Amino acid sequence: MxxxxxxxxxxxxxxxxxxxxxxxxxxxxxxxxxxxxxxxxxxxxxxxxxxxxxxxxxxxxxxxxxxxxxxxxxxxxxxxxxxxxxxxxxxxxxxxxxxxxxxxxxxxxxxxxxxxxxxxxxxxxxxxxxxxxxxxxxxxxxxxxxxxxxxxxxxxxIVGRDTAKSGDLVVVTGDIGAAYMGLQILEREKAVFKVNPNNQPDLEQYAYIVERQLKPEARKDVVNLLASLEVLPTAMIDISDGLSSEILHICKNSNVGCNLYEEKIPLDPQVISTCEEFGLDSTTIALSGGEDYELLFTIAQTDYPKIKANPNFTIVGHITDQGEGAHLITRANTKIPLVARGWNALNSD
Amino acid sequence: MxxxxxxxxxxxxxxxxxxxxxxxxxxxxxxxxxxxxxxxxxxxxxxxxxxxxxxxxxxxxxxxxxxxxxxxxxxxxxxxxxxxxxxxxxxxxxxxxxxxxxxxxxxxxxxxxxxxxxxxxxxxxxxxxxxxxxxxxxxxxxxxxxxxxxxxxxxxxIVGRDTAKSGDLVVVTGDIGAAYMGLQILEREKAVFKVNPNNQPDLEQYAYIVERQLKPEARKDVVNLLASLEVLPTAMIDISDGLSSEILHICKNSNVGCNLYEEKIPLDPQVISTCEEFGLDSTTIALSGGEDYELLFTIAQTDYPKIKANPNFTIVGHITDQGEGAHLITRANTKIPLVARGWNALNSD
Structure with missing residues (x-):
């Protein structure tokens, strides 16, 4: 082309x-x-x-x-x-x-x-x-x-990665995992196109996740929103490599641990349905799929009332002492250590 | 390797x-x-x-x-x-x-x-x-x-490219053309090595020009020197693409012309001897060879006494009205229009 x-x-x-x-x-x-x-x-x-x-x-x-x-x-x-x-x-x-x-x-x-x-x-x-x-x-x-x-x-x-404190809440903006699943759709269509170049893909049912992959929007609005809510995060990072990798950066740089709750991770319905179609676990995709360019930040518990009703924010866990490690608490209430796997790693699994 | x-x-x-x-x-x-x-x-x-x-x-x-x-x-x-x-x-x-x-x-x-x-x-x-x-x-x-x-x-x-005035003097730091000739030596040795990998090149007689190619030094000292001499250039640019191309940038952005004098262009003896060895015209190399990372600047004539005795500086010409164009005055006193040819262009000539 x-x-x-x-x-x-x-x-x-x-x-x-x-x-x-x-x-x-x-x-x-x-x-x-x-x-x-x-x-x-x-x-x-x-x-x-x-x-x-x-x-x-x-x-x-x-x-x-x-x-x-x-x-x-x-x-x-x-x-x-x-x-x-x-x-x-x-x-x-x-x-x-x-x-x-x-x-x-x-x-x-x-x-x-x-x-x-x-x-x-x-x-x-x-x-x-x-x-x-x-x-x-x-x-x-x-x-x-x-x-x-x-x-x-x-x-x-200015908010860095190294100032999260034990007891802080962990917050994610928007929803995650969509950009990675959008990439899966595009890769599949590319493979189909190679076999049959006349095939016209119908991507309508995947519109949201494909757009998240092709045309992500950086969360300038969140910086302005936090200022208007008078919330100064204790630590912040953008989600380019997946939730797991990013929270581990905050934990390592701040010398803290964390517990994230699987049931709290914000997923768009299209991510869930496309994961089912591909036989993928949506939690794994949210943790390790990348390129969502949402923000991940921590706030003091005293700031909780300021953000709790806001649809832009989801509290996904809390910061712990470093000795407790970094874990995901599953829906079945089991505790799994978080592992840093960039989204590239997913492709070779 | x-x-x-x-x-x-x-x-x-x-x-x-x-x-x-x-x-x-x-x-x-x-x-x-x-x-x-x-x-x-x-x-x-x-x-x-x-x-x-x-x-x-x-x-x-x-x-x-x-x-x-x-x-x-x-x-x-x-x-x-x-x-x-x-x-x-x-x-x-x-x-x-x-x-x-x-x-x-x-x-x-x-x-x-x-x-x-x-x-x-x-x-x-x-x-x-x-x-x-x-x-x-x-x-x-x-x-x-x-x-x-x-x-x-x-x-x-701060000195830009767009503020040279008719009547200003054109000044070059150090000497030019050496980095390009150093590249010619390295290219020649590479070709020799391909034919005979056991050949150990003796580059001693080319030490200066090879060093100018491999390990150029940016002229931080010139910025300090100009400050201590209380000279504020009227326009300045670094010589990455050859004298001709750079002076034409100043002329275009400042809406002026220039006359450069071939006999004034500062050349190291190694450049002259290596040009002879390669059958190249050293003036052409100085005008169109690049990567010297010297500075080219213009000064008001009133600043002339401050820089005239300084071995770091060579006055190579003067700025004219735009209508007069940009020319090189040769040793034979003929006037040749300056042409912007990056050093890459030399290789295909």
Missing amino acids: LENKDQSRTSLEELGEFGLIDHLTEHFKISQKTTVKGIGDDAAVLSFPDTHMVVTTDLLIEGVHFDLSYVPLKHLGYKAVMVNLSDVYAMNATASQITVSIAVSNRFPLEALEDLYAGIQAACINYKVDLVGGDTTSSTTGLVISVTAIGQASGDT | LENKDQSRTSLEELGEFGLIDHLTEHFKISQKTTVKGIGDDAAVLSFPDTHMVVTTDLLIEGVHFDLSYVPLKHLGYKAVMVNLSDVYAMNATASQITVSIAVSNRFPLEALEDLYAGIQAACINYKVDLVGGDTTSSTTGLVISVTAIGQASGDT
Whole structure:
């Protein structure tokens, strides 16, 4: 699909490297007061008076993090930004700028990169962040996308992973496991397509989980909501690798243990029904499936009244002393040690 | 050389992703007051009271930007940092933090990545910058390195590309063309090695140019020197793609023209002799060879007395009105239009 067989498409050689950056970024507008100078110099210039800055970066590799046979480039651009903004929000900070570098082989026509940047731009507009820098270069094989996100927060509201306390409640936003099951649907359809290219998949009954995989939304709203509820989490992390792996990061960095309750884990009905269809255990998927980009945080018990009625939040357990370890309490009331398995690990099981 | 045939080497699978980051970065120390929180959370936290921040990022791809058959990984790590710090210094700013993300295939043993990070660490120590974040992931093919550098400057001393004025002098630091000729030597030795693997190359007579290619140094000293001389350049850029391409960036962004003088271009004797050996024109190499990471800047004529006797600086020309175009005045006193050809272009000529 992406091979440049269509002669009406524009090859990257025609444009050259400098022309390419200019072309791809010409419609990006600067919206943040903190952006003094954006794209077009050796470096961007930002000004953050009297605040703390947060910086995070991620590298996405074709064939490892995405498969262009079923991921539209516009969605990929959007998601590449989300992955990084999610890390900023997980610090309880506001995202304000991003840089994007890409490496592409000549098999991509200009129009493909325009699609990618249309997705990046949609993310910038929806989340009010400025694209302030980047780099385009050639690749010998696949597409590589590197995004760095910059955000800000006052020093006393930044929330790390290392400050959860025994007795704190463990809270998850939204629902989890959906992005992983969406990936299973897309992988299955790819396999079907290989056998019969004329087959038109009907993905309607999987719409939610496929969208969670292809077009995740970082939880900027949660940072704002927590502020308006006057809740400062004691620790926070985003769920990129599965609930189990993330809570273990908090436990390790905070020197605490935890008990999570299987019956409390928030699952969308589509996740449950699709797990049944695939013969998978939905709890396992929620614990070890990744890419949901929900937030996982801990709060002091005194904050419980502020969040208990809120449909965005589910209390899934509590923090314990480190000596008690990290466990899942099953519906059958058995206690199972939590194990860190990234979602990639699931594929080889 | 890099294949993991030696069974005493440690495979990356043994360590896992989280273990890998911890292992590679455990000896990195934080030295900057502005680094509030480094590696180990969703994002790094930095604090820059009352200053402007600069951010720049670069992506290095195996087979495009480096060839591991003759680039030692320690040098590669060092150079990957230099490339980015050079962009910060080109804004007349001080570099303070970097993030480094890498994608590697399993053909790299742990020891190879340790070498890479040893080079990164050497750069951090020599240039007093903190490694504050990053990401390691797998790659389906080669090595990918993404570096983001962050720096600071007061708002009124940042120097962009768009503020050169007609009548300004054009200044180059150090000498140029050496990194490109060093690359020619390394490429030639690689070809010789393929024919006769027992041949031990004697590179002593090329020591300077090979070092300029393998271990460039970003000109942090120039930023400090200009401050001590009380010279604020009117425009500045680093020379990563060759003098011609860089001066054209300044001309385009500043809406000016320029005259450069061939006889003034600073060349090391090793560049001249190696160009003769290869039958190449040394002026062409200086104009279009890249990766020297020297600085190119413009100054008001009134600043001339402050820099004229300094061995770090060479005045190579002057800025003109835009209508006059951008030219090289040759030794034979002919006027040739400057053309932007990146150093990659040279290889296909």
